[in-house]
Amino acid sequence: MQPDDAIVGEVLRGDRGAFAALVARHERAAWATAWRVLRDDHAAADAAQEAFLLAYRRLAGLRRPERFGVWLLRIARREAVRAARRRAREPARSLDEPGAADLAAPRRARLPADAEALLTAVGRLPEHERVVVAMHYLDGLPVAEVARALGRPVGTVTKQLSRAIERLKLKTKGVLG
Secondary structure: OOOHHHHHHHHHOOOHHHHHHHHHHHHHHHHHHHHHHHOOHHHHHHHHHHHHHHHHHHHHHOOOHHHHHHHHHHHHHHHHHHHHHHHHHOOOOOOOOOOHHHHHHHHHOOOOHHHHHHHHHHHOOOHHHHHHHHHHHHOOOOHHHHHHHHOOOHHHHHHHHHHHHHHHHHHHOOOOO
16 A cells, blocks of 8 residues: 555646545545534535545645645645534524425434434544544554654554554543443
8 A cells, every 4th residue: 555645746746637536535624523523424424525635725835744644634624613603693594484304304314323423522622542543443544654754663553453442442431432
């Protein structure tokens, strides 16, 4: 598996298709980051998609390509906050208006309570632990790949994952089993 910085280099050299590998690798973490702010599946997907578009447009300005994942998650969070602000400014529509119930239905989509509690707990982890958890468990990257992408020793990433799991067990009180 290629590290993020190698893929970023390919994209910057004109291989637009290489960006798909970055999307595939980080889409779940970007969605989860946005979901923690918005608490809505569809809105989180929209915010994550917007984050990828912005990341693609601004990729040439990324100073540390090996930290693409961290950079993307910050963009995803910022986009989710913007989306939340836009939603707050939207006038509330009465459910009695024609078609209003159809518009409201997607916003009611929810994750199972266990998954919601777990994502909330992950969102409360310190940033260095949140990033390794997202890359390892949500993006499915092996520990060695996470370490290489973040420029950290494998032992450091392993210890951060262990501490994160312990914190999550305490915060979720049995959700993790």
